[in-house]
Amino acid sequence: MRNSTAAKVWGRRGLLIALAAFAAGCQLRADELGGVSTKLPVTTHRAALASPPAPATIPDSLALTPIPLLAEVPDTLRQAIQQLHAALGPEAADLRPEVLEQACVGYLTLHPTGRIERAGLLAVADMDLPNTTPRLWVLDLRNGRVLHHSLVAHGEGSGKLRATRFSNLEKSACTSLGFYRTAGTYEGIHGYSRRIEGLDKGQNANAFDRYVVLHAADYASPKYIQQHGRLGYSRGCPALPPEQFKEIIASVRVGSMLLISGPGLASRWLDGRAAGKRFLARGWE
Template sequence: MKTPAVTVRFAALFLGLLGVGGAVASCQSAGGEVAAAMHTPPVAVAAPAALTPSPAATDSLAPTSLAPLPGVSVELRAAVAELRARLGPEVAALRPEVLERACVGYLTLRQAGRISRPGILAVADMDLPSSEPRLWVLDLRAGKVLHRSPVAHGRGSGDLRARRFSNTVKSACTSVGFYRTQDTYRGKHGLSRRLRGLDAGQNDNALRRYVVLHGADYVSQTYMQHHGQAGNSRGCPALPPDQYKAIIGAVGEGGCLYLSGPGLESKWLAPTVAAQRLATRGWE
């Protein structure tokens, strides 16, 4: 029969092998790379891979179901469908429900005078995985796709899929909603464009959080080919190094950027106002 001291030592060794009782500290860089973990137990054995699947392996690639926007007139819905047809196969992965919301918001914001760049709409479906090119810059008047690219989401929002969105300072999350593109400057990421969030409580802390359009190596083709997805930002919709300057130039100042995500509620999704604007001014 084992003595109590032997039993205690055996239990401690068994718990140590399981990694129980020791805190694991890790940090994540802006590129989404996890630093080496520091284990406090003197003896630690990694758990089997089957018990600790990576976030990318467990993330579903299917976007959240999105119902058509209520209150959209037959005429407005037909106009968006016609626009989609003109934009062609490059928008095949842009869900019709997301495009419709983006267009309604654009028209409402133009009517309200909150955006000033005519005909240019940038829309990102942040409910798609970051492995996909999920940002489109559209010329609504010409019916052309100006740019399509990957775009990163914040590390606080998730790994492969963005599952949490926040307007809170230092949350490192993506904030969904409509943005007005502001002026440009040169910072640590080079050319960058400021973003003003137009949805109260959803993204209106964007300027305080320094949420901007900028380029990042962790959205490059090389990074994505190696990792199978984009890395994570600190909340900015970061862009590929070989495309960010052209995209920043195309959206211009006073343009409309729509970051779509689950649970978004926006006062700019006003179909009646949007229909009136389209009837009188078109996509101008």
């Protein structure tokens, strides 16, 4: 009798654990809905069913990782990026010049390839900053303006206060570094969401298949920080505050560029020489 009772208790407990793991995911594929037929993805990963990743090996701290200046960036472009940073004003005070340089060089290198169709706009997230800091910016390059500045969450597998581990693997629950092209929007369980396509093979090329998207999350809000001392975690999505997500998602419409920067970023698009030639020919156009 005791064994039978214990089995029932553990059976119920196992079911509750499985349901909790299922609900924790950032997105769920439409083909996993048990017969529900829809062409639109419903936001929550199958990675939610994966085992928790190993804890980050880098100690959690507020010490940011130094970023070397990119090679072969012409002085004219570097000065233009410095002038842009100054023009962006106080809202860009926490946007490190080295991260802005990465974003601008990538934008200038990518735009003429046709992968980025929207000129004069870029979004950049510095995941090396603590998640209590607004670390996402949407920038108007032509007019030197910050269009949006907000908090953004990183993946559960990437670390605690700061993101220290990054992965392109489907079951990693990690944020993926690199350059992205924004794709279409849809209505999922998180509401209005936008797909993003990774442009860096080996770093973020699986993002679209992982259903890593821009969406709203209560755990990405100032209120959550007040209650818990930090943001919560996604399953790899750059999740946004409920108060700002609609405007941000609408502004980075199809064909815009997003850079998710962090320790270990390496990209073929960080080509200082190519970016310099493009800037001399077309400026930020």
